[in-house]
Amino acid sequence: MKTYQTDQIKNIALLGNSGSGKTTLAEAMLFNGGVIERRGTIDGKNTVSDYRPIEHENGNSIYSTVLYTEFRNKKINIFDTPGLDDFSGGVISSLYAADTALLVINVQNGVEVGTDIHFRHTEKVNKPVIIVVNGLDHEKANFEKSLEMMKERFGNGIILVQYPVNEGVGFNSVIDILKMKLLQYPKDGGAAKVSDIPADQMDKAAELHNTLVEKAAESDESLMELFFSNDKLSEEEIRKGVAKGILTRGMFPVFCISAKNNIGVDDLMDFIVSEAPSITDMPAPRNSKGNIVKPDPAGPGSVYVFKSSIEEHIGEINYFRVYSGKITENLDAVNSNNGTKERLSQLYVCAGKNRTRVPELHTGDIGAFVKLKNTKMDHTLNVPGNDWRYEGVRFPDPKYRIAIKAQSESDDEKLGEALGKIHLEDPTIIIEYSKELKQIIVHGQGEYHLNIMKWHLDNIYKIPTNFNSPKIPYRETITRSAQADYRHKKQSGGAGQFGEVHLIIEPYVEGSSEQSMMKFGGKEIKLSVRGKDEVDLDWGGKLIYCNCIVGGSIDARFMPAILKGLMEKMEVGPLTGSYARDIRVYVYDGKMHPVDSNEISFRLAGRNAFSQAFKTASPKILEPVYEVEIMVPSDRMGDVISDLQGRRGMVLGMSSEKRFEVIKARVPLAEMNKYSTALSSITGGRAMFTMRFLEYAQVPGDVQESVIKAYTEEEEEE
Ligand SMILES: Nc1nc2c(ncn2[C@@H]2O[C@H](COP(=O)(O)OP(=O)(O)OP(=O)(O)O)[C@@H](O)[C@H]2O)c(=O)[nH]1
Ligand SMILES: [Mg+2]
Numbered sequence: 001m002k003t004y005q006t007d008q009i010k011n012i013a014l015l016g017n018s019g020s021g022k023t024t025l026a027e028a029m030l031f032n033g034g035v036i037e038r039r040g041t042i043d044g045k046n047t048v049s050d051y052r053p054i055e056h057e058n059g060n061s062i063y064s065t066v067l068y069t070e071f072r073n074k075k076i077n078i079f080d081t082p083g084l085d086d087f088s089g090g091v092i093s094s095l096y097a098a099d100t101a102l103l104v105i106n107v108q109n110g111v112e113v114g115t116d117i118h119f120r121h122t123e124k125v126n127k128p129v130i131i132v133v134n135g136l137d138h139e140k141a142n143f144e145k146s147l148e149m150m151k152e153r154f155g156n157g158i159i160l161v162q163y164p165v166n167e168g169v170g171f172n173s174v175i176d177i178l179k180m181k182l183l184q185y186p187k188d189g190g191a192a193k194v195s196d197i198p199a200d201q202m203d204k205a206a207e208l209h210n211t212l213v214e215k216a217a218e219s220d221e222s223l224m225e226l227f228f229s230n231d232k233l234s235e236e237e238i239r240k241g242v243a244k245g246i247l248t249r250g251m252f253p254v255f256c257i258s259a260k261n262n263i264g265v266d267d268l269m270d271f272i273v274s275e276a277p278s279i280t281d282m283p284a285p286r287n288s289k290g291n292i293v294k295p296d297p298a299g300p301g302s303v304y305v306f307k308s309s310i311e312e313h314i315g316e317i318n319y320f321r322v323y324s325g326k327i328t329e330n331l332d333a334v335n336s337n338n339g340t341k342e343r344l345s346q347l348y349v350c351a352g353k354n355r356t357r358v359p360e361l362h363t364g365d366i367g368a369f370v371k372l373k374n375t376k377m378d379h380t381l382n383v384p385g386n387d388w389r390y391e392g393v394r395f396p397d398p399k400y401r402i403a404i405k406a407q408s409e410s411d412d413e414k415l416g417e418a419l420g421k422i423h424l425e426d427p428t429i430i431i432e433y434s435k436e437l438k439q440i441i442v443h444g445q446g447e448y449h450l451n452i453m454k455w456h457l458d459n460i461y462k463i464p465t466n467f468n469s470p471k472i473p474y475r476e477t478i479t480r481s482a483q484a485d486y487r488h489k490k491q492s493g494g495a496g497q498f499g500e501v502h503l504i505i506e507p508y509v510e511g512s513s514e515q516s517m518m519k520f521g522g523k524e525i526k527l528s529v530r531g532k533d534e535v536d537l538d539w540g541g542k543l544i545y546c547n548c549i550v551g552g553s554i555d556a557r558f559m560p561a562i563l564k565g566l567m568e569k570m571e572v573g574p575l576t577g578s579y580a581r582d583i584r585v586y587v588y589d590g591k592m593h594p595v596d597s598n599e600i601s602f603r604l605a606g607r608n609a610f611s612q613a614f615k616t617a618s619p620k621i622l623e624p625v626y627e628v629e630i631m632v633p634s635d636r637m638g639d640v641i642s643d644l645q646g647r648r649g650m651v652l653g654m655s656s657e658k659r660f661e662v663i664k665a666r667v668p669l670a671e672m673n674k675y676s677t678a679l680s681s682i683t684g685g686r687a688m689f690t691m692r693f694l695e696y697a698q699v700p701g702d703v704q705e706s707v708i709k710a711y712t713e714e715e716e717e718e
Helices: 022-032 053-058 085-097 113-125 143-157 199-218 221-230 235-247 265-275 409-425 447-459 556-571 599-616 634-646 675-683 701-717
Strands: 009-016 065-071 074-080 100-106 129-134 158-160 162-164 173-176 181-184 193-195 252-257 302-311 315-324 326-328 331-335 341-344 347-351 354-357 360-362 366-370 380-382 400-406 430-434 439-444 465-468 475-478 482-490 497-507 517-520 523-526 531-536 542-547 583-591 619-632 650-657 660-668 688-698
Touching (some): 009 022, 009 265, 022 065, 022 074, 022 100, 065 265, 065 366, 074 265, 085 113, 113 143, 129 143, 143 252, 162 252, 199 235, 252 265, 302 409, 400 409, 409 439, 482 599, 497 599, 556 583, 619 634, 634 650, 634 660, 660 688
Parallel strands (some): 009 100, 542 583
Antiparallel strands (some): 065 074, 162 173, 173 181, 302 315, 302 380, 331 341, 331 380, 347 366, 400 465, 475 619, 482 497, 497 583, 517 523
């Protein structure tokens, strides 16, 4: 295969609602470029892009796929992404590696939920968008309605570059408003016959052409001046204006195709190779030193791995984009994430699972490595002497959790390995081995997402597993002060044990100062703090340990042992066995025995005194509370809010944002179980939400009772 220079490469991501025809379009683009000899179909389960077993089973793309095609002496790298929102990880990493998004719209439905969601992804990363209206051969095609919806949702950047002449069954012609030509396609599609616009279409074409010219002029001042003085622009000038409009997101040009019949696809490809932003047009990334890395083919070789996958018989494949320089076969590189050396012995370009070996790849190009030892998704490889890294792909926070367990304990290790591989291929699946909950918690984007993961465990890894409700990481704390004494004494046989500890505990609030006197049962206890340990607990919150011993009643050398004893109880709170937090302890008195006192004795005395005090200090259970942000269409806002109230949620604020109402609320994690499924059914899949941990807060009395009851029952069972 030919080596392409930086200015001969375009990188595009196919976005759009599920079923809009992205995979079918990719197939047509590869066919037109001669990369494949015949076009596969979704029904035939033989497309280049949807090659994985789960994709055949479901008839949908599940992962993003890296493909390429060649057209008019240029290379187009294509990322075909899944339209279903649970698999947005593939969309986000593809958009990261691409320069332009092709937003595919099913002309039967116009702008759908997924169209909108994907458009918002492009907004977030500020990438240009070209709109492709697909399915014009369908009997239910409705171009005008789709166009209206696009204008309403995406604003006046929507601008026609083509319009269909005969939409519906038999669709074979479009008018190209830029070239001002009629394009007619043969029955099985492919290359267009180009001719003059027929008289009956001339008025419409001329009017749309004028709109396009004005819009093109608007994107560049010098063009605007030319337009004012000449009242027209040449095709070359229009193209320049359109290209600039696309780059700045001032223009979203619209194309009309039937991917299934390969109609209009060649004209779209022609536009991509000539007008879509090139590598050097796009803002360059910054490296870890904060410097801009120019897309310079003569610069030092540097590549970023944006995606990993695991293929049968091959193992790990790492897909990368060259950010600087030229990568040649057998180059020695350094992984700047872990400092290891990697020899890049084989370079490939990929069209789905088909790989073609290439000798070199230039800045901006997309390729793949196999058999690297220590490199994976999100790593950067540089030529030696260079330690650049990039701000990598940012995946969305998880919003769905489930506990998973192998049905047979003997599969535990295998399950661990499989989950590791699953995470590598889809970083939006996050595995948490919770020592605290004694569960493996899998976090993902939604119920469907995790069901697909289970399908892989069942069918590919062949590990039978059970999904269970995930436990909640509760915390315990106290709400008032309490005092306790404990004497640990063992004097049977040989060496004895003796330790006595008197202590006071109180709730700790950040910034509060220590007490100098406290009263219990009418007795005043003086506290003068001689030493203080502030323990930042691994699970959040603090334990403040104050040494208030006077007159040497406990030797200083036993103080660490007492703290050890306290920590043992902090790890297993008395109510539910959860971690405890935010407590201040004053050890103010005690007793020693000249022979029998030792560290064990004081550890046990400290532990038991603390436990006694804890129980009388009105202990409370704390639960994790999340801040949930929901984008919802206005007509469903009331339903969403009343559902939140049923989840003990508290609305913090509401605002309007581009076609959506945004609700911010705080909701306990315990009530967020299956929220994505519930929200989807309330809004017909038209809402989106994110959630992030906010704080621990006390649970209401009735919830505390039921949590303690559940814990006690579980303990009794064990
Ligand atoms: N009539 C008609 N059907 C089409 C066209 N393009 C795609 N389809 C059909 O629409 C269905 C969905 O097409 P896909 O290419 O899988 O759509 P997708 O956008 O990749 O969907 P996801 O992978 O789920 O995001 C398939 O049955 C295709 O055959 C078209 O131009 N015309
Ligand atoms: Mg697809």
